[in-house]
Amino acid sequence: MTNPVQAPALVELKAVNKHYGPLHVLQDINLQVTKGEVVVVIGPSGSGKSTLCRTINRLETIDDGSITIEGEELPKEGKALAALRADVGMVFQSFNLFAHKTILENVTLGPIKVKGVSKADAEKQALALLERVGVGHQAAKLPAQLSGGQQQRVAIARALAMKPKVMLFDEPTSALDPEMINEVLDVMVELAREGMTMVVVTHEMGFARKAADRVVFMADGQIVEEATPDEFFTNPQSSRAKDFLSKILTNG
């Protein structure tokens, strides 16, 4: 492995298993993410990438193994779990902005309700974040009035407003029209530069090369290969990875 870990991992998965009925969707997953690291998870459809991502804030439960954040085991449920989720930002493929709330309210809701920030402070911070992701002038609109790319940037701002320790992205650009992909990736590259710890499920090789410290390749519920982006894309070791790369490369 290219990243011998000295510092205690910010996120650590140890021997994690999960089944959906007979389907062994996560098979003995071991993964460490250190502070400031950007890990890209890549792999064929159905290989378990989303499931892996979602177990890290326990939107999916696991059968056995352990997941820790800053050394603390994920709480099973209740207030403690909610508090942990506040520290783990998540950006979904389908944006999932709160449809009945304005863009500004989408970003202020968490800080106000979960962290007890005053409305005035939350709005000030939210406007700054919206400005930063380039949708400051849309604050009063409803999500449906924005383009997909704009919505996804708002979703990133919403997650950032909680000042998370780590951000999870599950295919953040795959629901977007091609011309909007870069505006979202640019925001993510910027985040990575600023030192945000990120786990990103994506097939965007450009992003992986520009921003990732490590690529994790998954197939059939297993982590098959881990390498730097350069190594992985130019010299994949496993036949599964070679096969997969040849497919996404030819498909553009």
Place this chain on the structure above:
Amino acid sequence: MNVIIDNSDLFLTGFKNTGILFAISAFFALILGTVVAGMRVSPAPAMRAAGTFYVNVVRNTPLTLILAFFALGYPKLDLPEISFMNAAIIGLSLYTATYVSEAIRSGINTVSVGQSEAARAIGLPFMQTLTLIVLPQAFRSVVPPLFSVFIALLKNTTVAAGFSVLEAGAIRAYLSERGEPLLPGLLWVALIFVVLVLGILTPLQRYLEKKWRVAR
């Protein structure tokens, strides 16, 4: 026209009580039904089971039996006395709440899971996810079925007549005591019900539907 003018006292009291039965029962049914719907989507299995049990038992019991219990059975228990009117309100609320709950639960199912996942992901606990994110969106799609439930409630209030509550459904009996012709009296009662539904409930429904039109 004579029937209603000569017996205006009867019609006024009758429909006043119908109005009271309806408004108070609708209020409590809405609150209780929302709570039960919340229980039925709760992560706690015991809550879900309790909600499901309540809905299945009460919804499948004839309203007459429920009202009979509160009007006739309840007073035999060693419990604080309640008037027939209050007994009717309790019975109607408990009964209607099951239908409200089912309507709201179907509304909750129209809200994509992504909405509650996003709410949980920013750290909102179950109750806040439900009350801040899911229910406000569920209510929008639930207005039409909910109004069907309330129209049914308005008509169901007449069952209370059988338990000594002088509401609109009892007007007929009183009219016949006074020796009035039955058919015109009945037609008037029916007409007023139609006017109440078309004049108040339907416009209110239309207003709410417009106000809460879902932006997608």
